[in-house]
Amino acid sequence: MRSLPPGPPxxxxxxxxxxxxxxxxxxxxxxxxETENRKSRRYGGRGRHHxxxxxxxxxxxxxxLKLTRQYERGVxxxxxLRARDLEIPLRRLPRAFDGFTVLHLSDLHLDGxxxxxxxxxxxxxxxxxxxxxxxxDYRTELHGPIGPTMERLRPLVAGVRSRxxxxxxxxxxxxxxxxxxxxxxxxxxxxxxxxxLTRGEDALQVVGTDDVHYYFTDQAVxxxxxxxxxxxxxxxxxxxxxxxxxxxxxxxxxxxxxxxxQVCLPGGRPVxxxxxxxxxxxxxxWRHDGMVGVTNAGAGTSGVPVRFNTRGEILVLTLRCPAS
Ligand SMILES: [Fe+2]
Numbered sequence: 001m002r003s004l005p006p007g008p009p010x011x012x013x014x015x016x017x018x019x020x021x022x023x024x025x026x027x028x029x030x031x032x033x034e035t036e037n038r039k040s041r042r043y044g045g046r047g048r049h050h051x052x053x054x055x056x057x058x059x060x061x062x063x064x065l066k067l068t069r070q071y072e073r074g075v076x077x078x079x080x081l082r083a084r085d086l087e088i089p090l091r092r093l094p095r096a097f098d099g100f101t102v103l104h105l106s107d108l109h110l111d112g113x114x115x116x117x118x119x120x121x122x123x124x125x126x127x128x129x130x131x132x133x134x135x136x137d138y139r140t141e142l143h144g145p146i147g148p149t150m151e152r153l154r155p156l157v158a159g160v161r162s163r164x165x166x167x168x169x170x171x172x173x174x175x176x177x178x179x180x181x182x183x184x185x186x187x188x189x190x191x192x193x194x195x196x197l198t199r200g201e202d203a204l205q206v207v208g209t210d211d212v213h214y215y216f217t218d219q220a221v222x223x224x225x226x227x228x229x230x231x232x233x234x235x236x237x238x239x240x241x242x243x244x245x246x247x248x249x250x251x252x253x254x255x256x257x258x259x260x261x262q263v264c265l266p267g268g269r270p271v272x273x274x275x276x277x278x279x280x281x282x283x284x285x286w287r288h289d290g291m292v293g294v295t296n297a298g299a300g301t302s303g304v305p306v307r308f309n310t311r312g313e314i315l316v317l318t319l320r321c322p323a324s
Contacts, residue, residue, distance in 0.1 A: 022219070026191055030176040030215060034143070039172075039214040041240075041276060054272075058303030061263065065306065074263075074306025078113065081299060083123045083314040086285060088292055090251045092231040093321050094202035102233075103129040103160060104315040106256025107298025109173070110152040112140040113305050117156040120299055123314055124160065131197070132162040134187065135256045136171025136211060136237035138178065140302055150181045157185050164197055169208040171237040171257060172215065173302070190235060192223040207250075208235040213257060213276075216241075224248045239281040239295050246291040252319070253293040258282040260297035264309035283310075 033040060065071040093100075103124065110116055139149035157166055168187045170178065179189045188195060190208025197204045207227065209220035220241065224234060227249040234250045238257035245253050260283035261270025273282040280286075286293045297313040 022193075023191055026210065026217075026219060027176050027179075029217065030210065033215055034176060040216050041213075055303060062304045062306075065304070070308075071306065074304070074308055077307040078301050078305050078312060079119065080307075081119060081123055081312045081314060083316065085316045085318065086294070087320055088252060088285075088294070088317050089320045089322050090231060090292065091290060091322055092251050093319055094199070094204065094231060095321055096199035096202035097197075097204050097231075097319055098321040100131070100204070100319040101129045102254075102317040102319070103127075103132040103162065104135070104254055104294065104296055104317055105132070105299055106135040106254075106296035107137040107171070107259055107300050107302070108134075108153070108156075109137055109140045109298075109300030109302050110149050110156075112302065113300050114152070116300055117152050117159075120156060120314060121159040126161065127316070128161045128163070129316070130162065131164045131206070132160045132166040133206070133233075133235055133254055134166065134168035135235050135254055135296060136169050137173045137257065137298070137300075137302070138171070138182075139173055139175075140300075142173055143175075146175050146178050146181065150178065150185070153182070153187075154185045157187055167195065167206055167208060167235060169235045169237055170211050170215075172211045172213040174211070190223075192217075192219040194223065194226050194232075196230070203230060205230045205232045206235065207232055209237075209241065211237040212241045213238040213274075221248075224250060227251070238275065239278040239293060240275060242278045242281055242288050242291070242293060246289040250291050253288075253291055254296070254317075255293070256296040256298050258295060258297075259302060259307075259312075260284075260295075260310040262298075262301060262307055262310060263304075266309055268309050270310075 166187045168189050182189050194207035207223050232250050233252045234245050236255050239255045264270045273279050283295050299312045
């Protein structure tokens with residue numbers, strides 16, 4: 001059996017765990033996983049990223065599409081973004097939050113489709129939202145400079161009109177070093193933590209985890225435990241934590257990652273879902289026990305900037321009390 005390399009060196013003296021901020025512990029572990037090219041999944045699944053094998057397949061797809069003259073059609077499909085409005089009834093939603101609107105954007109992969117940020121702003125227009133939620137994968141590359149992606153994200157964030165600001169989580173394509181620049185441009189990045197929004201006496205909680213596709217840790221589960229006490233919207237990059245979130249009482253689970261298949265067969269059947277768990281939740285609105293889930297098809301593309309038999313989307317969610 002192949003042995004794993006040693007984990008990140010401990011920064012702590014025995015018994016001093018509480019003395020180091022949780023974010024620093026997270027950053028050390030995330031940086032180690034990124035630099036060692038290690039992924040960590042629930043139930044002990046650990047191994048090398050298979051991204052490069054996938055990249056090879058996508059390059060082969062690109063060649064095939066160009067040979068068959070389908071590439072340009074796929075690119076046009078990718079730019080044919082759809083804006084959709086959805087009403088989301090939630091059992092525990094406080095009355096004061098009835099009608100609360102969330103602009104949900106996911107999987108922007110801004111380095112893969114230059115100009116996508118402007119295309120999104122054109123579709124969102126001058127609409128005012130109560131909250132903007134970003135569920136990860138701001139870039140396509142897994143490694144390397146983050147600057148070009150951050151430069152494209154900045155005008156998008158500046159152009160969105162949101163009363164409670166912009167909350168975001170990291171995806172499996174994102175680098176732990178993005179947190180600082182993202183927060184500097186006004187995004188509150190939720191790294192296994194939550195924020196409480198209030199209207200009068202009522203409160204709604206938004207909890208965000210680090211990516212659970214490549215970088216799952218128990219800190220993600222601990223963050224979701226906050227859902228026991230209050231109506232909670234969870235921001236998680238992929239649907240793969242759907243069951244633990246439902247068990248812990250999360251009311252609404254917003255995610256992306258799958259691109260709804262991106263390249264699908266006629267009828268929308270995906271060739272690849274890119275999920276190890278929760279594969280039936282690869283797109284659209286779904287329910288698991290009492291929890292409502294929304295898997296955003298994403299605005300961008302990964303690998304090859306094409307879509308077939310699916311479209312990118314921008315979602316505007318309106319939260320509703322059950323009886324309204
Ligand atoms: Fe992803």
